[in-house]
Amino acid sequence: MTRLARIDDVHRLDLGFFVRPAAETGTGQPRVETGTGQPRVETVYG
Secondary structure, three states: OOOOOOHHHOOOOOOOEEEEOHHHHOOOOOEEEEOOOOOOOOOOOO
16 A cells, blocks of 8 residues: 655755856856756767
8 A cells, every 4th residue: 555755754865056157047147056866968078
């Protein structure tokens, strides 16, 4: 039998943060974003 999770059963993982450069935000300003734990490559530099 499956039971619903209680709020006490749920924990937030601190996966850090990163600063997205202004050139990538579309607003002209850098933006701080939280880490999701899922690596994502948008641009290959080099």
